[in-house]
Amino acid sequence: MKPLTRAYTLIAAVVLAGIYFQPLWYIALEAPQYPEGIEMYIWVNKITGHEENTLQNINILNHYIGMQMIEPDSIPELKIFPYIGGLLILLGLLVWWKNEPKWMYVYASSLLVLSLLGIFDFWLWEYDYGHNLDPHAAIQIEGMVYQPPLLGSKWLLNFKAVSYPHIGGICLALSCFLMFWAMIHEKWYVRSSRIPTSND
Amino acid sequence: MMKTTIKLMAFLAAGAFLASCGGGGQNQSQSQSSGALNNSSAAEAVYVAPGEHDEFYEFFSGGFSGQVSVVGLPSGRMFRRIPVFSVDAEKGYGFDEETKAMLETSHGSIPWDDSHHPKLSQTNGEIDGRWLFINANNTPRIARIDLTTFETVEIIEIPHSAGNHSSPYLTMNTEYLVAGTRFSVPIPQQDVSIETYKENFHGTLSFISVDQEDGDMEMAFQIMVPGFDYDLAASGKGPSHGWTFFTTYNTEKGSTMKEATASQNDKDFIAAVNWKKAEEYLAQGNFKEWDAEYYNNEVDHNSGIATSKVGDKVKVLFPADCPGLIYYLPTPKSPHGVDVNPTGEYIVGCGKLSADLTVHSFSKMEAAIAAESFETTIEGIPVLKYDEVVTGVVKSGGLGPLHTEFDGDGNAYTSFFISSEVVKWNVGTWEVIDRVPSYYSIGHLSIPGGGSMKPWRKYLVSLNKITKDRYLPTGPELAHSAQLYDITGDKMRLLLDFPTDGEPHYAQGCPADLIKPNTKKFYKLSENTHPYAVKSEEDARVEREGDEVHVYMSSIRSHFAPDNIEGVKVGDKVYWHVTNLEQDWDTPHGFAVLGAQNSETLIMPGATRTLYWEPKVPGVFPFYCTDFCSALHQEMQGYVRVSAAGSDVELRSWLGEQD
Numbered sequence: 019m020k021p022l023t024r025a026y027t028l029i030a031a032v033v034l035a036g037i038y039f040q041p042l043w044y045i046a047l048e049a050p051q052y053p054e055g056i057e058m059y060i061w062v063n064k065i066t067g068h069e070e071n072t073l074q075n076i077n078i079l080n081h082y083i084g085m086q087m088i089e090p091d092s093i094p095e096l097k098i099f100p101y102i103g104g105l106l107i108l109l110g111l112l113v114w115w116k117n118e119p120k121w122m123y124v125y126a127s128s129l130l131v132l133s134l135l136g137i138f139d140f141w142l143w144e145y146d147y148g149h150n151l152d153p154h155a156a157i158q159i160e161g162m163v164y165q166p167p168l169l170g171s172k173w174l175l176n177f178k179a180v181s182y183p184h185i186g187g188i189c190l191a192l193s194c195f196l197m198f199w200a201m202i203h204e205k206w207y208v209r210s211s212r213i214p215t216s217n218d
Numbered sequence: 219m220m221k222t223t224i225k226l227m228a229f230l231a232a233g234a235f236l237a238s239c240g241g242g243g244q245n246q247s248q249s250q251s252s253g254a255l256n257n258s259s260a261a262e263a264v265y266v267a268p269g270e271h272d273e274f275y276e277f278f279s280g281g282f283s284g285q286v287s288v289v290g291l292p293s294g295r296m297f298r299r300i301p302v303f304s305v306d307a308e309k310g311y312g313f314d315e316e317t318k319a320m321l322e323t324s325h326g327s328i329p330w331d332d333s334h335h336p337k338l339s340q341t342n343g344e345i346d347g348r349w350l351f352i353n354a355n356n357t358p359r360i361a362r363i364d365l366t367t368f369e370t371v372e373i374i375e376i377p378h379s380a381g382n383h384s385s386p387y388l389t390m391n392t393e394y395l396v397a398g399t400r401f402s403v404p405i406p407q408q409d410v411s412i413e414t415y416k417e418n419f420h421g422t423l424s425f426i427s428v429d430q431e432d433g434d435m436e437m438a439f440q441i442m443v444p445g446f447d448y449d450l451a452a453s454g455k456g457p458s459h460g461w462t463f464f465t466t467y468n469t470e471k472g473s474t475m476k477e478a479t480a481s482q483n484d485k486d487f488i489a490a491v492n493w494k495k496a497e498e499y500l501a502q503g504n505f506k507e508w509d510a511e512y513y514n515n516e517v518d519h520n521s522g523i524a525t526s527k528v529g530d531k532v533k534v535l536f537p538a539d540c541p542g543l544i545y546y547l548p549t550p551k552s553p554h555g556v557d558v559n560p561t562g563e564y565i566v567g568c569g570k571l572s573a574d575l576t577v578h579s580f581s582k583m584e585a586a587i588a589a590e591s592f593e594t595t596i597e598g599i600p601v602l603k604y605d606e607v608v609t610g611v612v613k614s615g616g617l618g619p620l621h622t623e624f625d626g627d628g629n630a631y632t633s634f635f636i637s638s639e640v641v642k643w644n645v646g647t648w649e650v651i652d653r654v655p656s657y658y659s660i661g662h663l664s665i666p667g668g669g670s671m672k673p674w675r676k677y678l679v680s681l682n683k684i685t686k687d688r689y690l691p692t693g694p695e696l697a698h699s700a701q702l703y704d705i706t707g708d709k710m711r712l713l714l715d716f717p718t719d720g721e722p723h724y725a726q727g728c729p730a731d732l733i734k735p736n737t738k739k740f741y742k743l744s745e746n747t748h749p750y751a752v753k754s755e756e757d758a759r760v761e762r763e764g765d766e767v768h769v770y771m772s773s774i775r776s777h778f779a780p781d782n783i784e785g786v787k788v789g790d791k792v793y794w795h796v797t798n799l800e801q802d803w804d805t806p807h808g809f810a811v812l813g814a815q816n817s818e819t820l821i822m823p824g825a826t827r828t829l830y831w832e833p834k835v836p837g838v839f840p841f842y843c844t845d846f847c848s849a850l851h852q853e854m855q856g857y858v859r860v861s862a863a864g865s866d867v868e869l870r871s872w873l874g875e876q877d
Contacts, residue, residue, distance in 0.1 A: 054803075071801035078775050078800075082849060156850055 019117050019204065026200035027122055030129070031110025033196070036189030037062045037103050043140065043187050045166050047076070048178040058088075059184060060140070063100045065090045083175070084155025085147055085164060095139060102132060110193075119204055126197035133194050141168055260713045263704060264292040271734070274666045276679065276727035277336040277350055278700075280304075283720025284331045286352060286363065291666065291677050291727060292702055294716035302361045302370045303331030303354045310819030311370075315793065315828035316748075317517075319524040323357055323375050324511040332356045334383060334723040339428075343390040343455045343562075343671030347732030349433050351386040351395055358382030360395055360426060362433055366738045371517045374435045377510035377532055378405045378422045384464050387451035388428075390671065394438065394493060397424040398448030398464050402471075405442065406508065415473035419445035422534075423464060423544075425493055437512065439500055439533040441491065441544065444597045445471055447480065448489065450555050450621075455671050456562030458580040460494035463565055467552035480552065481571060485604065487546035488556055488567050490583065499540045505533045520747040522825050538598025545587060546596065548604040549576050555621035555662075559630065559645055560671045564609070568619035568632065575619050575632060577648065579609035610648040614641050620661060621724075623668040625675035625705055633660040633680065640680055640703065642710060654710045656701055658684040665705065666727035674729060678703045678710065681722045689717055698722060739803035741824030748826035750795035755779040760871040767792045767869070773807040773821065774799040775848040777873065778841070781856030785869030788833055788862055794841075797826040808844030811858070818844050833860040 019027075041059035048055060056076060057068035065088060067073050077087045090096055106129055113125045148165025151158075157175075164174050171180040183191065266272055272290025280286060284304030288297045305312030305321065312321045312329060321327050331354035339349040350363040358376035363369065376382055381400030388395045399421040404410055410418045420442055427438040446466040454461040469486045472479025499505060510532040517524045537544050551569030553576070558565055565578040586607055592600040618636030625631070629651065632641050638659050642652040660680045667673035680703070685696040697717035704711040743753060752758050752772045758779035761768045767790045772779045778796070786792060796809045800823035810818040811831050819827040833839065843854035861867040 075802045078802075156853075 019119050019122055023119070023122060023200045023204045024114055024117060026196045026203070027110055027125065028114040030193040030196040030200070031107050031114065033189050034103065034107050034110065034129075034193040037186040038100070040185035040189065041066070041187070042184060042190065044182060044184045046180045047079075047174075048180065049176050061096075062103055062186065063096050065093075065096070079177075080164075081152075082155065082157045083162075083164060084152030084158070086150065086152075088147070093143070095143075099136065106132065122204060123201060126201045129197050130194055133190055137168070144168065260704075260711070264294065264702065264714045266290070266293040266295075271730060273730060274674070274677065274727045275730050275733055276664065276666065276725050277338070278681070278718055278720075278722040278725040279333045279336050279352060280719055281334065281698075281721030281723050282332050284333050284354070285720060286333065286336055286350065287719040287722070288368065289718075289725075290730075291679070292713065294700070294702060294714050296719060298368060299719055300363055300368055300370060302352060302363065303328075303333050303359065303373070305329045305817075307817035308820070310817050310827060310829065313817035313829075314819040315830060316521075316523045316826075319526045320370060320373055320515045320517070322513050322515055322526045323359070324377070324513060324528075325357060328357050330356075331359065333361075335386060336724060336726050337386050337388050337395075337669065338726050338728055339392040339433075340388065340390055340670055341392070343459075343560075345667055345670050345672070345726075345728040345732060346392075347728060347736065349392075349428075350726075351388060353382050353385035353397065355381060355383050355400070358385075358397060358399075360386050360397060360435065362428075362435060364433070365733050366736050368737075369517070371519075372433065372435055372515065374426060374437065374514045375512040376424050376426075377437070377512040377529070378440055378508070378534075379403075379424060381447075384423075384448045384451035386426075387453055387462065387669075389453040389462065389493070390455040390459050392428050392430070394453075394462075395426040395428060395435065396451050396453065396462050396464075397426065398422070398451060400447050400449055402445035402447065402468075406510070412473050415445065416471050419471070419473070421445055421448050423448060423462075423489070423491055425462075425496065434516070435514065437514075437529055437532050439496060439505065439535055441496065441535045441537065443489065443537065443544070444469075444599070446486070449553070452556045452558045452565070452669070454558055454562055454580065455560070458558060458562040458565075460492060461580075462491045462493055463547075463556045463558065464489040464491065465549070465553040465556045465567060466546075467554075485548040485550050486552055487601070488549045488553060488565065488578065489599075490545045490547060490565075492543055495540070495543050496535055499535055499543065500533060504539060505535050507531050508534045518747075520745050521751075522741070522746075522748060522827070536598070542587075544599050545583070546599055546601040547578050547583065547607050548593070548601065549578070550574070555619075557622040557624070557669070559624050560626050560673060562671070564645060566622045566630065566632075568621060570618055570620055570635070572619070573614055573617050575612035575614060575622070575643075576608055577610040577612065577645075578607045582609055583607045610646075612641075612643050612648045612650070614643070614650060616641050616653070621663055623663055623665045623678070624673055625665060626667075626673045627675055629705075631663060631665065631678055631705070631710075633663040635659050635661060635683070640678065640710065642705075652709050654703060654712060656680040656682055657688055657699060657715065658682055658686060662722075662724040664725040664727065666729065668726060676704070676706055677713075678705045679725055679727075681718070681725060683721075685717070688715060700725075740801055740805070741822060743797075743799060743801055743824040746797070746824055746826060748795075748797070750793070750828060751797045751826040752779075752795075752799075753797075754799070755873070758871075758873070760785075760869055762869050765790050769794045769871075771796045771809075772799050773797070773809070773843065773854075775805070776843075776850035776854045778809075778843070778854065778856050779873045780871035781873050783857070783871040784859040784861075785867045786833060786858055786860050787865055787867075788836055788860060790833060790860075792831040792833065792858075794829045794831060795826055796821050796829070798823050800824070805847065806845050807847055807854070809841065810844045811841035812839040820845060833858075836860050836862050836865075 043060040166179040274291040286300040301311035358379035362372040364371045376397045380403045383400035384398035386395035402419040402421045423441045447468040449465045468480035549567040551572035553567040554570040555568045567576045616634035616637040622632045664679045685699040702714040798821040821827045
């Protein structure tokens with residue numbers, strides 16, 4: 019492994035630990051009668067709000083349109099993801115220690131694939147919350163679905179839902195980017211060594 | 219009635235006459251000359267843009283409403299009425315089972331009082347935004363309002379008292395609140411002829427201690443004093459810390475037709491009480507412990523339930539046995555207000571039947587006491603010599619001075635009831651600087667931070683007794699009026715005129731920043747210790763204990779649990795214990811049931827309130843949420859079925875189990 023690739027691998031593994039200290043994603047709901055905003059944070063292992071009771075308050079609002087309750091305890095991913103993240107960090111450290119390009123490629127691709135799968139899984143949950151509505155809900159609007167956006171903002175009735183990665187999510191993205199770059203760098207280094215120079 | 223009206227008219231006519239030939243006359247022409255430009259700059263000065271906050275909180279007493287209203291300055295907008303001494307069916311205050319005890323006294327439950335002087339707690343002579351205290355004049359009491367919740371959390375009854383007017387006028391670290399008798403009475407009470415006033419009637423000056431941690435009020439001690447009328451008070455600060463001053467009138471000890479009999483002496487007194495000396499005498503055991511029945515009602519923060527403790531003893535000090543405890547400072551013409559300037563050196567007495575103000579000097583008073591230079595002694599109380607304590611006389615040009623506030627920059631502002639004006643004068647030269655009319659007949663006046671060592675010189679509020687034509691007429695009964703003046707310049711400038719709630723006597727304010735950051739948004743459900751609270755809908759239920767039915771009910775947007783109840787019988791005593799499960803700001807729910815003979819109750823998020831209900835006839839009765847809570851508020855309702863006494867309908871309840 020080229021020393022720089024090796025350094026990238028170490029940095030990626032260390033940066034990835036950020037997902038345990040900061041939320042991955044945040045979804046904010048904005049409406050005139052909530053001047054202080056309602057902010058929900060999605061962590062690797064939990065869902066919290068900007069106040070102690072945010073989830074309860076979101077659930078109260080959501081029940082009028084028949085959305086399911088957001089109950090972190092009933093979301094299995096929040097129990098599994100912390101272990102997957104831990105394995106990825108360990109694997110990264112192992113690759114750094116082993117210093118084997120082959121393992122680096124395995125690590126980088128599993129990190130990228132698992133991250134994309136994770137985001138896809140998040141989107142699936144959003145889809146489920148937004149579409150799977152109680153048929154007896156008090157407020158029913160023909161054709162209306164309440165899936166919040168993955169990135170950016172969207173009007174859901176009176177609320178503007180805004181969704182962006184948070185610091186933990188940026189850490190994950192940074193790890194992915196570093197390992198993506200590490201792969202290119204490693205490959206470029208091998209190739210360049212084979213390109214004949216004019217002196218040959 | 220007729221007689222009173224004639225007297226009042228004569229009095230007003232006198233006032234108008236004096237105003238037209240005195241200083242007031244000049245002001246009227248002054249105000250008429252103010253042009254359109256002035257009006258628009260005044261409008262700008264009080265404009266608080268939509269969504270913006272006022273700079274000051276100002277707490278107005280409600281007077282005969284018994285309550286406190288919270289007003290913003292400079293807008294004059296009223297945000298809230300805090301129930302204190304009077305029941306408030308809107309909030310269930312005094313009606314629901316939790317707050318009933320707040321209004322208990324040794325005379326039984328009292329649904330009303332006359333609240334006069336709101337005083338904000340102080341630390342080192344500065345307003346600290348912790349608590350607001352206010353006195354009840356009729357059945358003597360002092361209440362404490364928690365400024366994190368804006369709720370009355372404690373009321374203490376003052377024994378051996380009547381006409382609790384010179385109260386609460388707290389000391390500069392809120393060590394004590396004071397209470398003096400505006401009406402002397404036989405102490406202890408006894409059945410005697412009113413004609414024996416001079417022998418049998420006395421006054422008391424009471425000191426109530428305040429716990430600095432939790433604000434808990436306790437009766438510390440009382441001083442037995444001659445049967446004068448102890449009208450108003452002010453506690454010393456800085457050099458005069460340790461002293462409290464009370465004005466007196468009726469030193470003539472008249473007991474009938476007092477308007478004449480109490481106005482004969484050229485000079486009455488300001489009583490100067492050395493409460494630090496009182497502490498020494500108490501420590502030495504130089505007091506008597508008298509029987510006294512008085513209530514101390516306090517809300518438990520976590521359960522929200524008020525309970526009463528009944529005191530049965532009070533420590534009484536007698537001036538004759540306690541040299542140095544109290545002195546009388548002769549002060550002309552039935553002084554009403556007494557106010558101590560921010561440095562603590564000057565004690566300003568307003569002889570309400572005169573044109574002039576009398577300013578005593580604290581250091582001169584101390585020197586006179588040290589020299590034992592006394593004019594005479596009344597019932598063990600030395601009377602100092604007027605010339606030895608007075609340091610200045612303000613020749614006001616007005617009539618009927620009542621109260622003085624200070625701006626912290628060496629200026630004083632005195633209200634004149636009869637000449638209906640505010641007069642600004644210099645503390646030290648005693649010269650009048652400016653005067654503006656009030657509309658009409660000002661009582662107290664207020665500068666935020668007034669009475670403390672650090673007033674905020676920006677606004678002055680006049681609290682007026684007569685309104686007449688100031689607003690759109692509303693029949694014979696009118697709102698009282700208040701005016702806001704800008705006092706930042708040399709000249710006072712009228713900015714705003716606004717109606718008030720009840721009859722505000724005094725008002726006291728402070729910058730919003732001292733209170734706003736501490737405001738509580740809701741009660742934490744996890745900290746609710748109410749014995750009948752339900753923490754989740756699963757716990758909602760109905761239980762019978764003999765003929766008592768306890769409904770353990772929860773409320774959350776937008777339903778009650780349970781919302782269908784059967785098995786209640788005529789003659790049952792039904793207790794609706796409603797817990798608001800919400801945990802968000804501004805999400806109260808109300809509860810009302812058809813035929814309830816008390817009130818509704820409003821339940822703040824996380825709190826539990828209990829409404830008592832006695833069904834009188836069989837039938838099915840609805841209950842509902844009274845506070846528009848949500849899009850489905852109109853659906854937030856339920857039914858209780860009442861069966862005949864002796865019926866065998868099973869007691870059961872449910873929520874949402876229909877097909």
